Amino acid sequence: MKHHLEHLLSSALIGLQQGGGLAADIELPSHIPVERTRDRSHGEFASNVALTLAKTVRRKPRELAEHIAAALPASDKIAKVEVAGPGFINFYMTPAAFQGVITDIMAQGPHYGRSTVGGGRLVQVEFVSANPTGPLHVGHGRGAAYGAAVADLLEAVGYKAHREYYVNDAGRQMDILATSVWLRYLELCDEAFAFFPSNGYKGEYVRDIAADLRGQHGNALHHPIAQVMQDLPPDEPAGGDKEAHIDALIARAKQLLGAAAYRQVFDLGLNDILEDIREDLREFGVIYEEWFSERSLFESGAVDRAVARLQASGHLYEKDGALWFRSTDYGDEKDRVIVRENGQKTYFAADIAYHMDKMERGFDRVIDVWGADHHGYVPRVKAALAAVGDDPSRLDVLLVQFATLYRGGEKAQMSTRSGEFVTLRELRHEVGDDAARFFYVLRKCEQHMDFDLDLAKSQSSDNPVYYIQYAHARVCSVMRQLQEKGLHWDEARGRANLHLLTETHEQALMLGLSRYPEIVEMAALNHEPHQLAHFLRDLANDFHTYYNAHIFIVDDSLLRDARLNLIIATRHVLRNGLTLLGVSAPEAM
Template sequence: MDIKQLLADAIETAVSSAMDEGIFVAGQLPALCLEVPPQKEFGDYATNFAMQAAKAAKTNPRVIAQAIVDRIHEPWLERTVIAGPGFINFYLKPGWLYDQLAQILAAGDTYGICSRADGKKDKIQVEFVSANPTGPLHVGHGRGAAVGSALVNLLKAAGHEVEAEFYINDAGNQIDNLAASVNARYLELLGRKVEFPADGYHGRDIIDTARRIIEHHGDKYLQINETERLATFKELALAEKLAALKEDLEAFGVLFDVWFSERSLHRSGALAQTVEALRKSGHIYEKDGALWLRSTAYGDDKDRVVIRENGVPTYLAPDIAYHRNKFDRGFDRVINILGADHHGYICRLKAAVAAVGYDPDHLEVMILQMVSLFQNGELVKMSKRTGQGVTLSELIEEVGRDAARFFFIMRSTDSQLDFDLDLAKSRSNENPVYYIQYAHARITSIFRQAAEAGIALNDWRTARLDLLTEPAETDLIKKMGQLPAEIISAAKERAPHRIARYAHDLAGLFHTFYNQCRIIGVDTELQAARLALVAAVRIVIRQTLGILGIQAPDKM
């Protein structure tokens, strides 16, 4: 167990003991929050619990703080200080640092990975990207792909059972429009005059699809009626677009456990069965020939049409059936990562989940804000190659997969992302992903130099870790010791950007250590200890970059 959790457990035990002894009354006490103080003189950890609990406990916060301090007697705790109106600052004995470092080295690649999260292993589904298979992925999809895959990795690291899922929108108007668009381009390329569909797709990729059909099949589809031709082109285009979409995602390091087809809801009868079940339970009613979901009963601003008067389902109908299917599969939590234009859709989705008999609080919706690309200080709106919006594949080609992933992840999902293309391409300390990866490459270089110098890399268990007393060394160990708690907190908050920030902070501490502390060529015992230290840093950098889906290069 990491030191932060040990301290938290000690505080909670002290609080329980103080209440049992009547020092302060039991009440609805706040959750304990332990923070690393911004300044070292305030200790290794601090909490404002006493101040937060004062009202519920009906006691002066300094009295609560003193009661806690008086009841904590741990061998790894050097001293505690009550500050101001009731802050408690905890100072740990130096020895715990070396125990922490030894634990990191012993755990190796498993360090930071939790077998359980808060005593419970949830089964969680994360659905993300779910772009219409009608064209290439753009940079907005890229942010969803990077954040979604990193969140899956993060939740797994926090001890949960997680599945990544892509919902294929392969039914409905958008696929009909795809077929009509390809049909129009096919006819144009064969010299036929045709009016392009009003809701058609104008991308260059549609022309390419039509051209490939001609390359493989010539003009044979001119011989069949348009209805048959559209049906054929729908299947050909859908298969091609979906394959390209999967290829782009795989190139971006994004893999899905499940690809769920919207069509399957229609063909299996799941959609019709869901609508009928909702009708029987009174959650759907008929008005003006259409079927409406009573979504206002669950907080929506108005009821929503599920089946139009002509019998055609709205986009909400398969979404209801799909979310019913998700929860029927036994997930404890379902997380949807959606674009900014879906904010108004959250309430009706939760209404749908409640209507089919599940707890709407078990559906979490994360909204990704917009991405703006900048180059030379100017906003980039169009692809230089096609004149259309910039695609994900073009972005990867421009800045590389790792830089693209890191820049997409490094900001909170609820903030707009200004993506600086020049910075992402730069090989400088200002580029955060380069800065982190360079730390890993530098460590690998240190071990290469040690091997070339004939230095035996002894078992770290024989190293005198207690020789690591320089502030740059102890700061590194403290930071590495925070990883397990950081993973748990970031997973709770659904915040992979916290891991990106942690990795950048750790890299900064390592570069400071490297510049201040000579590693090879010092006293033999100190050299061994410092080599053990950098071995631990390499473990933690690899772990954090792995969660982010970013490579840890040995050379740069």
């Protein structure tokens, strides 16, 4: 309907130009803006072309608007055109124009709202990508729900989405995990140590992995604790440096176990945790096309090639024994180390290789969903792409702020330092997957959000998820009651009598339904699933108020069938929208 009006306006302008009513030499805007009105007293749609064009053609906006309105081709969808305010052109649509929406929805069903504006272009969406050093926590949950919704939305508007999880299976943090696992394993072998490394991973899950390790290897990996700790630099509680202590401990583990056995410990920890994360996300309805290994970038030589490309571009230099990338050439705050003094490549080096690989894989667009705490990292990644001649504007980095959990009006978040953070799994079990998915995307991503656990759990209309799902279930319930009364719904007869839907509530509901494709497109292109979430709540509200104002199962079979068409169409849209957000649409609650 919106596109219809844009088309009419466009031909009106061309007509004016050809008829001499408008200077022929001015350039018409390529896209004529038509907007939904905020207020029904302004009609259903409005355009401000006259205002935006007034300056270039040096005419009064209102006068220009009158001319354009007069030049509009006739349309059976328009009841009235009005020039109002400073020069808006307001469109009042005929009831028939909105009734047609119902027919469209019934014909398209699950496809209603989908479009092809993406043109089949390839978009990669990388999200979560948490280090496999422990279970996902509630912060990762928001990235998961958000990234999944963005990818699904993009697919709905015709992109081909490639969902990817970057697995940081190389690097120091993983060594710390492997060493932590081994130490817990030694405990299971009846070794006792004075205190666990302050920089080690202390979560309970590390003991589980250690038990797994012992189950597979028995005592084969056992070494006396005295030997492990011999001559190590002291840990922080003992007055030393915790970083130096843990690094020495890692080196000792590698030395005592040997490369092969160490790798076994390392991989067991990695695989156990990764399997847990996979399972967690799958239960959350988040699935990936690809799990991309950081380690594979080293093994395939991709990191070396990335360094070589930067080298060839002339943006690397040596200082203090390390190899630096002059990222300041591309707007970064400071230059960054690529290869450390000890010869090890930094995480950044691997990430450059990873992003070069993304570009080489031929994605039209690349989206990274990161926690907001990584925002300082954006300029250096873009700098690296620019340095080797890739186009950094192909990469969008979407930053997701953390969520603060509230329970009983109090913050429910525990410190991450102690390892006693709230896991995503705990959250899912507490409030349910549907509520978690929905609440996470209810706010725009760069907004800090308060996650009210009590509200998410409540089975009342105060809870937006419940409210929306209930609207869906309520339609199903009406259909069940129809059957109980021995009646049946004749869709064709309903379609033929849509003109009977003249009530204010019915008009409002149809207006809402007609907005859905626009909402999906906007939410997708702007990466804003919250737009869809809010729309669904409004639509559910329109439906519930309709339900409360009118009986659907009336004696007049023509009106009854028309109304049933309307509510079934509503059910389609509710289901389609909820599905895009990863929320179920139950038939009964």
